Amino acid sequence: MLSTTSLTRRGALLAGFGAALGLPAIRPASGQGAPIKVGVLHSLSGTMAISETALRDTVLMMVECINGRGGLLGRRVEAVVVDPASNWPLFAEKARELLQVHKVDATFGCWTSVSRKSVLPVFEELNGMLFYPVQYEGEEESKNIFYTGAAPNQQAIPAVEYLMSGDGGEAKRIALLGTDYVYPRTTNRILRGFLNSKGIANADIMEEYTPFGHSDWQGIVARVKRFAGEGKKTAIVSTINGDANVPFYRELGNQGIKAEDIPCVAFSVGEEELAGIDTRPLVGHLAAWNYFMSIPGAPNAEFKALWQAYIKNPKRVTNDPMEATYTGFRMWTQAVAKAGTTAVDAVRSAMIGQKLMAPCGFEEEMLRNHHLSKPVFIGEIQADGQFNIVWKTPNAVPAENWSPFIPENANRRRG
Amino acid sequence: MAARLPGSCMKHRSIGLLLLVLAVLLPGVAVSAQQQDAFAAQVAALAGGFAQQAEAVERLGASGDPRALPILRALSEGRLRKLPDGIVLEPGAEAPSEAEAIRINNRVRQALRGALGRLSIVSPDPAERLAAAEAVFRSRSAENVPLLETALAREGVPRIRAQMELALAASRLVATDESVKRAAIARLGGSGSTDARALLLEARAANPSLLLEIEAATAAIDRQLAIRRTGETLFQGLSLGSVLLLAALGLAVTFGVMGVINMAHGEFVMLGAYTTFVVQEACRGVPWLLPWSLPLSIPAAFLVAALAGAALERGLIRHLYGRPLETLLMTFGVGMILQQAVRIAFGAQNREVLSPAWMQGTITLPWIGVPVTQNRLWIIVFGLLVFALVVAAIRFTRFGLEMRAVVQNRRIAATMGIRTGRVDALTFAFGSGIAGMAGVALSQIDNVSPNLGTGYIIDSFMVVVFGGVGSLAGTLVGAFTLGVVNKVLEPWAGAVLAKVAVLVALMLFIQRRPRGLFALKGRAAEA
Structure with a gap:
């Protein structure tokens, strides 16, 4: 049920979009240094697959995009995709696998609150970093999770x-x-x-x-x-x-x-x-x-164009959790660039105060409570x-x- | 939360262009310059913020100006366009590319309904008049009284008259004269409509002197509603029952008659639903065929699911007869493979299956006055038809005879020259095909997604076991009993608990009668 996906094939195509996003131009990724690993923890089967598959694709798109720009800190970024199959306890197992076996530097994942509650102790125990992209009920704050969706x-x-x-x-x-x-x-x-x-x-x-x-x-x-x-x-x-x-x-x-x-x-x-x-x-x-x-405006137009080009379907829609995934990923790359390392503790302190002009047309900021300011x-x-x-x-x-x-x-x- | 509405900055510009076109369009309407100015100002305000729009719509509706009707209709249908500088364009005209559709919100929509109702209540089309009377009923105001009185004097159709009288009563509720009000309250009390009840309750605060009359009128409505509610619950139960029946009928053949525990049954239902989608997409190219895509997909879904069933039986299940545990695990695996295959082929997203016009909306059953949704009504009819088909196939056809013979005594059937292997395959294909037909019906009320079937597999087994394994009549009675019991319990216990309660009751029942409602007797039962 596990597949390790390394994406380079459309890298050149997306390099142009990377330029449009204003990412700093870095020399093309040479083989130097081990790749930076990003975990993707979204259900690809079961009842939640309908919503979560698009989020996996969003992360893969961002990985491809950044590799097309020469990677991060001069290293290639590699996505590790696992399928927790809409099964809440399996989420915890897969999270442990990502952190201990694959040693991922950051994870993007979860949709339902029950799945997030299931992986939270794992991320705290192993000091991982999870980006959670969905609006939720609040009443939670973990130093190992960044919540890029809305609070109540x-x-x-x-x-x-x-x-x-x-x-x-x-x-x-x-x-x-x-x-x-x-x-x-x-x-x-x-x-x-x-x-x-x-x-x-x-x-x-x-x-x-x-x-x-x-x-x-x-x-x-x-x-x-x-x-x-x-x-x-x-x-x-x-x-x-x-x-x-x-x-x-x-x-x-x-x-x-x-x-x-x-x-x-x-x-x-x-x-x-x-x-x-x-x-x-x-x-x-x-x-x-x-x-x-x-939503009108250039940031959203870029986001939509990037997505539809990646998915090769000019009719595919974008939605809020996809935008939150995109925003979270870009803030993470900014924080890694600022910290100069992917070490969790350093990136965590660099995350606070990160700002980004999000596709929603407003500048969003990562606050001290690990949540964003959002319109x-x-x-x-x-x-x-x-x-x-x-x-x-x-x-x-x-x-x-x-x-x-x-x-x-x-x-x-x-x- | 103080926030500005998008687009609330409005520009007052002349709409000479529009008026010019209108003057050409309506040469017979002689309007004074003053009237024309007022009209033009209201139309110009339609390009403004939502509050201004709503106000302008109300004024246009109150003006009774026939020129307003096409404009308001275009606005409500999203066809009215404006230029970037706020000039409203005449509906239907060639619009320059920079023109954008004028957007409205619920408040404007509400105002539009009332205004359109007032303007079209004298329409020559009876359907339009009826809709107009309903709209005026909802947007009651004392100003509507003279309008409704004249419309009523001219009206000949009894159904529209009744609706107009109701609207008139509703409008008189906000009138000043006490005796007029009293008559209006009595008229509303006789209507038996929930909307009238809401109006009366709303009027309580404003009319303390008429409290007794209002209470009596609402009590009269409540009595009528209580009867109707019983009818509604019964219909909902029958509807759920028909869904259960459709889902379980195929299983009643494969599990009930053949004794194969087929966990992939739900996936055959799902295949049927996807076939409906494919047939619909194929019909898109031929516009006159599109409304018939649903009936066309019934045989198609039967064939697809039957072929899949025959392949499963010949390929796998026949090697496992007499080994229920292995069959269970193997078919469960096949179900997952089918799900993932469909997910890869069609994507994880739901597929949209359109409902034909004759399956949308609500109709009121004529003799008891219970409103029922048409798609559910058709599914009940379809479920009973499929049931009749299955019974007929098993009772009256050669295939049915052979099938019964093989089930009762395989070896004797074989010595009589029946090819039992072929009959097994056909029976399994038949049961699977019925599941496919159920998928066509379910595509109308549930998601067409790869998980469609998983939601029904447990319910199907429940119905078959409850009704009595091997008894088709038991499946029918079992499905409708479970449906009605579930719906009767739901308002008391909530949807989650009602389902739990039904499951617990079923467990107790099976303890008492392990063979279900209609237990088979005789040698076949012991075999």
Whole structure:
């Protein structure tokens, strides 16, 4: 199940893109020195393969790109790809293999929070370095992990604030629907605290969980419809993850729930997930992310061109976790260049304060809490499966990984 | 969180171009210069920020100006374009390349629905009038009353009349006269609609003097809704049951009749779903064929899955008859190989299978008033048809007779001249083919992804074991029983617990009756 991939074949092609990215020109990688190894820990089979394969490709693209520019510190970069097969304990085993057998210098990986929780003790024990590229529920901070996705205050809270604002429809009742695992449950706990603080009573909050891959949404959607029939404007906040989204949206469309009546904002649905759905009945439903493929500007245009050239498909979409992987990888190369070594401790201190003009069009900075400052965007689904951005923050927002809406965090330091 | 909306900077420019075109388009409409100015200003505001857009849309709707209809319709469909400097272009005209579509948000969409409703309520097309009446019902305001009264006086179609009356009642709810309000409340109470209930509850705060009437009206709606809810739950249960039936029928043949534990059964379902996708893509080239791609894929999916099944039986399973454990492990491995093969061939991403128009949306069952989604209704029908087909094939065909003979006593069947090996292959292919047909149906409600089958394999075995191994009638009754029980429990326990409860109940049931609901009796059962 293990394949060691060394990529050089399209290096020359991508060298041009490297130049466009403004990477420092270094002489071509000669064979001197052992290659720098980068681990890729994403599921390539099982339920999460749908989302995670694109992230593996993103890392491979970045490796090829940097080798085309002459490598890092004059050494070639080599990707070691393993497949944890959507199996959470296997994630820990594969992480150990990457660190002990392959002695990788940095690892890019994980999607679900449960997989990250599974590898965290391994990375701490063996002092590895993991870049985690997905928005998550917060409540975590490890010196061995850099979180390049959003914390709740960079996604969930602004999205609900938007729903309650005039433009979002002034929602007074919220249905929280999610998949039954740690990310939706924690996020909804934070959101409940936030809603209560805004004067929304528990009677006006509905909370429902379903198993992974749930496909029969008739009952739940019918219940949401009834919940909405109480004379107050209602909105859905969805933390439904993975495959289950497709039948969920299909049911919304078939039961005639229009975005004008009950808007649904999702935190785990991006361009990639919409690729398998007929989006015409869903126009107007929302998603909150820190990046959308439709963002204008040169940094995003470069990112999209690089990706579509690498994958050799001009129609392939980009999405938020891919952008977070890309940003994390480039910050890591910057930190390695600054530290002059790939040693974990040196790179870790060099990481803090790294800045990058990210494809989202804002400068992002790695903060002391190992999280990024990121802008927040809210987009409406369009008929072509892309998002029309209807709201954004004026600046990048620093991450609050310990949410003030969870009572136990009252005494913790923030920021 | 103070944030500026993108594109909220608006430029006031003349829209002379538009007006010129409009004047040519509508020579019969005589408009005073003043009216024209107001109209032009509102149209210009459509290129502004979302708040301005919503306001302009509302004004245009209230103006009753027929020139506004095509513009607003174009806006709602994303066809209205503007130049970079904010000039709104006339819909349908040749647009210069730098023109971009005007974007809207939910607030504008909501305003548009009301405005379009008001403008098209006098349309000659009955379907448009009905949609307009529904839209006006949702965007009730006292200003709509005279408009609805005139429309109602002209209306002849009873269904549209009823909807207009409801809309009128909703609009009168915000009127000033108490007795008019009272009549409106009574009318809404008789409607039995959830939307009317929401309106009444919303009106409570504003009308303390009418609280009793409102309570009575909502109670009347609640009674109607309770009946409808029972119907809905029953339908949902039957729908889940039909999905289980489709998934399990093939297994009822391969496992129930032949006794082969085929863990790759789910993958045959998945192959059927991918065949549907391939047929659809093949039909794309021929536009008139596209709506029929779904019916066309039924025989195609049957053939593909049946061929895969025959290959599996001839290639592997026949060497392992009588060794259930090896068969289980081997077919499990084959299932994984099939999954990964499809993943390599089609990618890990979901594939989009379109629903034909006749399978989208909701219809209301005429005699009980229960709203049902069309795709689920068709799947119930399809499930029963496939069941009838399987029963007929086994009962009335030569192949079915041979199959039963081989199952009951292989050696005697062989001495009668039946080629038992060939019958085994055909039976297995038949069961697999049915799984393929199930895949066609599942492509309409689930993801077409390489993992499609894994979600159904456990459920399928559950249905077959519960119904009684070897009994097709048991599979039918078992599937629908499990579906309905699951859906009845779901609102009480939640989706996760309901499933757990059903599994526990099933375990207890199997303890009491190891052979399931419809146990086979006689020699065949002991064999």
